[in-house]
Amino acid sequence: MKPAPSQRHYGMDWLRIGAFVLLIFYHVGYSFTAWGYQTPTRGVVWWAEIPLLGLSAWRLALLFAISGYASAALLARDKGDTVAFGWSRIKRLGIPLVFGLVVVVPPQPYMGLVNSGYEHGYGYYFLHDAFSFQKIRYEYVPRVMHLWFVMHLLAYTLALCALLLVLPRPVRAALRRACEWLLAGPGLLPLGIIAVFLVRSKVPYGWTDMHNLLEDRAAHLHYGGMFLFGYLLRGSEPVRRAIARQWKIAAVLALAGFFWVARDSWLYPGNIRTPEEWRFALVVAKSIESWSAVIALFGIADRFWNRDHRWRATLSEAVFPVYIAHQTIMVLVMYPIRDWGLTALPEFAILCGSVAVGSWLFYLVGREIGPLRPLIGLKRHKGKPRSVIAPNPNGASQGA
Numbered sequence: 129m130k131p132a133p134s135q136r137h138y139g140m141d142w143l144r145i146g147a148f149v150l151l152i153f154y155h156v157g158y159s160f161t162a163w164g165y166q167t168p169t170r171g172v173v174w175w176a177e178i179p180l181l182g183l184s185a186w187r188l189a190l191l192f193a194i195s196g197y198a199s200a201a202l203l204a205r206d207k208g209d210t211v212a213f214g215w216s217r218i219k220r221l222g223i224p225l226v227f228g229l230v231v232v233v234p235p236q237p238y239m240g241l242v243n244s245g246y247e248h249g250y251g252y253y254f255l256h257d258a259f260s261f262q263k264i265r266y267e268y269v270p271r272v273m274h275l276w277f278v279m280h281l282l283a284y285t286l287a288l289c290a291l292l293l294v295l296p297r298p299v300r301a302a303l304r305r306a307c308e309w310l311l312a313g314p315g316l317l318p319l320g321i322i323a324v325f326l327v328r329s330k331v332p333y334g335w336t337d338m339h340n341l342l343e344d345r346a347a348h349l350h351y352g353g354m355f356l357f358g359y360l361l362r363g364s365e366p367v368r369r370a371i372a373r374q375w376k377i378a379a380v381l382a383l384a385g386f387f388w389v390a391r392d393s394w395l396y397p398g399n400i401r402t403p404e405e406w407r408f409a410l411v412v413a414k415s416i417e418s419w420s421a422v423i424a425l426f427g428i429a430d431r432f433w434n435r436d437h438r439w440r441a442t443l444s445e446a447v448f449p450v451y452i453a454h455q456t457i458m459v460l461v462m463y464p465i466r467d468w469g470l471t472a473l474p475e476f477a478i479l480c481g482s483v484a485v486g487s488w489l490f491y492l493v494g495r496e497i498g499p500l501r502p503l504i505g506l507k508r509h510k511g512k513p514r515s516v517i518a519p520n521p522n523g524a525s526q527g528a
Contacts, residue, residue: 136201137197137429137430137434138433138434138435138436138440139429139430139432139433139434139435140194140197140198140429141440141443141444142429142433142440143190143194143425143426143429143433144191144194144198144444144447145440145443145444145447147187147190147191147194148191148447148450148451150183150187151187151191151451151454152450152454152480152483152484152487153480154180154183154184154187155274155454155455155458155483156458156476156479156480156483157176157179157180157476158180159458159462159479160172160173160176160472160476161173161176161177161180161398162177162397162398162399163177163398163399171472172398173472174397174398176472177393177397177398178390178393178394181386181389181390181393182386182389182390185385185386185389185414185417185418185421186382186417186418186419186421186422186425188277188351189324189350189351189354189418189419189422190354190421190422190425191277192280192281192284192351192352192354192355192358193354193355193357193358193361193422193426194358195281195284195355195358196284196354196355196356196357196358196359196360196361196362197358197359197361197362198358199213199217199285199288199355199358199359200358200359200360200361200362200363201362202216202217204362204363210289210292210293211289211293213289214285214286214289217282217285217286217289218282218286219502220505220507221278221281221282221285221505222282223502223503223505224278224448224452224502224503224504224505225275225278225279225282227452227503227504228275228278228452229270229272229275232275232452232453232456233270233271233272233273233274233275233456234253234254234258234269234270234271235250235456235459235460236271236273236455236456236459237258237267237269237270237271237273238250238253238254238258239459239460239462239463240266240267241253241264241265241266241267242463243463244265244266244267245265246264246265257269258270272339273455273456274451274454274455275452276339276340276341277339277451278452279341280339280341280344280348280351281355283341284351284352284355287352288355288356288359304360304363304364307360307364307367308360308364308366308367311360311367311370312364312366312367312369312370313370316367316370316371316374316423317374317377317378317381317419317420317423320419320420320423321381321415321416321419321420322415323353323419324350324415324418324419325411325412325415327346327349327350327353328346328350328411328414328415329408329411331345331346331349332345333345333346334346335347337350354422361426368430371423371426371427371430372427372430372431374423374427375423375424375426375427375428375430375431376424376427378419378420378421378423378424378427379420379424379427379428381416381417381420382416382417382420382421382424384413384416385413385414385415385416385417385418385420385421386413386417388409388410388413389410389413389414389417392406392410392413445491445495445506446488446491448504448505448506449487449490449491449494449495449504449505449506450487450488450490450491452490452504452505453486453487453490453491453504454483454486454487457482457483457486457487457490458479458482458483461478461479461482461483461486462479465478465479490504491504494506
């Protein structure tokens with residue numbers, strides 16, 4: 129890998145930006161599948177789930193791994209002060225989380241209630257029902273919705289801080305050496321794939337990814353493990369070199385895993401359950417796709433994207449605010465356009481465009497108003513906000 133551990137890796141910034149852009153397309157596309165969504169569009173596009181399956185196995189694992197990498201960079205910037213790092217992450221993630229749960233998220237379940245015959249206006253809903261902790265018609269409120277990611281990320285960050293405070297430095301160094309010994313050689317790909325497979329298939333009560341902080345047992349092992357892997361990668365030259373050597377093989381494996389998953393979706397589309405005799409092969413394919421795609425994308429980011437651009441700092445800063453706003457904007461646009469009689473393609477284009485423009489405006493307005501900046505995940509600036517294309521002098525990724 130090109131940069132020394134003390135330097136900023138621009139490729140990780142671009143990878144993070146790209147991952148969140150794909151997330152928007154994923155959430156919009158999800159509405160055209162038979163998997164179910166709170167506000168479905170005019171109908172199901174039978175093939176829409178196939179490209180989404182090219183993302184679903186690895187997209188969240190990648191985001192948590194990037195977040196772990198960024199956390200290691202931020203901790204290094206704080207000169208290893210775990211308490212200062214933890215407090216900064218509580219403010220940077222916790223304040224937007226509370227703001228999002230109170231202000232940004234409530235319109236989403238409200239629109240679902242309106243769709244099922246709820247007769248009250250939004251003001252009544254917000255004051256009387258939004259935070260009542262009960263089931264109203266078909267919606268349980270309050271809801272976390274897409275901000276589950278921020279909640280999980282904050283929990284993993286605080287767990288990391290606890291480990292750093294509890295484990296003596298020699299123990300941490302020994303654990304790092306052991307992980308490097310396992311992953312810095314030919315074991316990088318097979319061991320990672322086996323670990324993902326075991327989490328997906330052998331954890332008691334099965335694979336759980338309900339986006340529930342208290343119930344996601346297997347998902348915590350997967351996403352928390354990817355977070356720790358990203359943390360390890362930031363300071364491990366041997367693991368970085370191993371990725372540089374093996375990312376092409378990982379890319380081929382990821383494509384092979386996706387082709388098997390796509391084949392399964394073609395034969396058993398929508399909510400048709402895969403026959404039991406093919407379940408093992410499907411889990412293997414998803415495990416291969418999940419780990420291999422992350423390794424391949426890390427290698428690609430280092431090989432081709434590790435260079436700065438005048439828009440990188442702005443886009444990197446915008447990612448978190450855009451994420452906070454995107455799903456609520458999507459839900460608010462979905463309802464009126466369902467009655468326009470559009471076909472799937474223009475509806476998809478309108479949703480993507482609306483989410484992109486609305487989320488970007490959310491960021492632009494919020495960054496220019498000082499008191500709003502912490503609420504949408506931005507640092508509070510003492511002076512005039514920086515230019516839209518000004519470079520970022522900090523040595524670590526911003527946002528989540």
